[in-house]
Amino acid sequence: MDLTNEKSIDTKESEIKFGTDGWRAIISQDFNFNNLIKVSIAIANFIKSNQRKELDIYKIDYTKHKDASYKVKYRDYSYGVAIGYDFRFMSEIYAKKVAEILSAFDIPVYLSEYNCSTPALSLATYKNYSAGIMITASHNPYYYNGVKYKAEYGGSSTPEMTKLIESYLKDIPNEFNNLKPKHNLIKKINFNKTYLNELLNFIDIEKIKDYVIKNNIIIVVDYMYGVLANSFRYLLNLENLIELNNNRNPYFGGKSPEPIPANLKELENVINMIGDNSIGFAFDGDGDRIFAKTKDSWITPHEILPILALHLIKNKNWDGKLIRTLPTSTKLKRIGDYFNIETIEVPVGFKYIADLFVKENILIGGEESGGIGFKNHIPERDSLLNALFILEFLAYENLKPNELINYLHKFTKESYCYRYDWHFENIEQQQNTFNKIKNNLDLFKNILDGEIEIKDYIRIKKDDYNWIILRPSGTEPLIRVYSESITYNQAQNLINSLLNKFNIKN
Template identity: 35%
Template structure:
């Protein structure tokens, strides 16, 4: 098969394309890349971690073995760990890179490999492209992966060709304490429900909150490689158990992280889902109130409330294509106050350039604790001053077509109005986004991996959102090329 890295790694179905043989080949290409001297980092060490999926621990040990057989020092996580904890460890240890075995929020039948660069975030496309070319070369020339039988040891710093087990939690917690007001959370008296969705975030938030004396309940925290039948993506329809727990237990807030804990979702005290749009906006408002400043970066499909808040404080906003690696690129070049995407990957000033569901869950607790108001009240106040805005998205399967031709057709025939509002600008950085006079918007975006059209809309009422979505379907159907 042709192994390709998407916006955040290579993912495939376990035992079909995600096999031990293919994992070894990818690990060899990564070793070749690091040994070429292009990776950077203070050392040539590699940090390897894994999530809770079926065989993830064995795949991680396999990757570590190939890397060590190529003469590289390897840190291997003692247990499943969140992707942001792995990424932070890469930077803290001065490693040349990191390998995370995870398929993130994908269904349980998938697994994957994320490669992290020395700066502690997802590798840029030019890096994953170089790894792909090395992989293709090895396969074309019949080069087999180097395989050793190095037994991991439990302490110390690995030398060349050695594997050392380590725990990323302590250094991750130390770093989060520089960003989050744990004392305010401890004093708050908040009752918190946590749902790691059987993923690698299990035990992190709940353990720390218990140590602070906060009343906390965690569900879906046991090891279950099949995720108990759940789809480990923290969106409303997947969080019914958390909603029930919050309502029946009288909790003030529910926090959910995805399969590798780089995404966040939340439930308020009324049992209502709090979208990443609102979490990003609340976090931005909170950071601004603390006097912090910097560039605001968001993906093209994220709420305009962010833009309105930034305008109030005379801050620049950059909109990127979908994918946190685009946000990461900005964070590497200048101070970014907050960077986020509508899927729940968010980071803030002072953190690594990586979406972090655990960090954002704790920040949400800090926001509620310091405001001394319920989460739903804070959202209502935000909507009153910067909204109101409502959002929805639909996905439509279509026959394969030329994405470039669709974008060209949509930009050449721009409607004058949508939902009785004038179209004031068009953004074609990722699909086509029509921005309207009242800051409502419609985005038609082809998937980068399958024949699916994603149609997004945000507007002043739920009814207008549905009108925009319907208009988007019509525009797309007229514009999809016939051949």
């Protein structure tokens, strides 16, 4: 979307809908104070409702689910709500407004004293509160903001919760004059310090430091102007550390704060300049997605997820099933097969992973987009912990950063994934194109022969090493196209062959 072209801006408000992880919208168009107040009222009514207590997630029989990684215990509204906010434009002001609305409903509010990450907010919620609300649009472009709702177990809201919150939106009047904030119910809390210190319980920091110093490893971190800025310095305090874009910039340097190669040219250049003994990490705007880089290759979430599973199984002796979302590499399944561990496939959205974390013994679950969570912490994505685990894995195995991918392939064999974001002017154009493809599957002839599956996505799968998926985004006017094959070029060609039928050059 070109916001410099007024013809591309739809000034008509859209219906408030919660996507794969909360509600996001364009600032001043749909994300405005009027709609934010409506969402806050709906959440307040939901938190105080008797219906919340009757949701299925609070009826889990833990005598039958004794091995669940996390156990849900209902907390009523008196426990209060934690509210955090990222570095986006006006996020702290929006957060204060949400706090005031909730306090008007007699709900105690614990407002973050500083900008914080989503994992920090989730951890605080898990430890102390009845719910958490994060003001962020995660990896979306700078002109978006949004609201993430976290349940008392620290994870994303379940589809059942989301549906009930949306139902409360229908009966909210347009006038809010009778709402009177109770400022005595609003307290400020530092979520960041507690979160960072918690990570030290999981990681052998001294082992990482010894490895880095002994091998003269240079760590480069691109915070992408996000809320994790300077956190590596706090945790490791090493001279062998270069931090990029570690200040607040609501414009995010003119790029989306999404850690993908197209947005990480500066990180790539620094890594290439330093050479073989360097490793780079990048985090998204609210700190729950990760990407990595060595001199020879990008380490995508498709590799990070199985690398972390391998580390936790082999070196940390953790147990549990593995979870991957639909468009994520089957390398995780191959790690599971190697160690005779079940791998579960779920739809896109970390809420589906969180739902299983509270019902089964899940070791690790992750998404193609870079969100990865573990047992023993919170049922939520945590990019900073991901990066620390990767460094710890290198230290345990005494590997050089450039050896990481080849070492993984000893357990998984080679395959490579590719993704293309197919942009449209608006949601209607996106849906029309997707429906056209869905109704004309002959488009895939001579591209890939395999089993066809149609739901809210289209998947053509030949085998675990060869597949292509199309899925409309729930928050932006685009279709994400994913593929996997035994070489990177073959994965790219699968998508290019489809795009060529629409005269699109990738």
